[in-house]
Amino acid sequence: QAERARGKLIREVRDAFEVDAFVGNATDWEKVCVGNLVGIPVIVVPAGFRRISGAPESSRRRTTITTGIYAPPEHDHIALALAMAYQSVTDYHKQRPPIDDLGPDDRIPATPAKIIPPRQL
Secondary structure (H helix, E strand, C coil): CHHHHHHHHHHHHHHHCCCCCEEECCCCHHHHHHHHHHCCCEEEEEEEEEECCCCCCCCCCEEEEEEEEECCCCCHHHHHHHHHHHHHHCCHHHCCCCECCECCCCCCCCCCCCCCCCCCC
């Protein structure tokens, strides 16, 4: 019975899909789970960076903002084509967020090497 109900839901979603694709929150787990249930393809693409909440004001650390491109069931190629088009005009997929207080193009400061003797058994 569950598979019959799922099949009916898939048909209803397919018939109700009035756009070729849409952009939405890729971390809204309710949408993602329903999408998985009915076979809505989604591709997640990076869309920038934001400050990490609770990080010290002086910190340069950032976290990636992502977005999802959703397509109708069995139309994965549409989501993929849109993601490729988006990435061809942006460079977010090539950027890396700073970690600690180092940015992606910063040099790591040289520190003297420590020689650690082997442990005595």
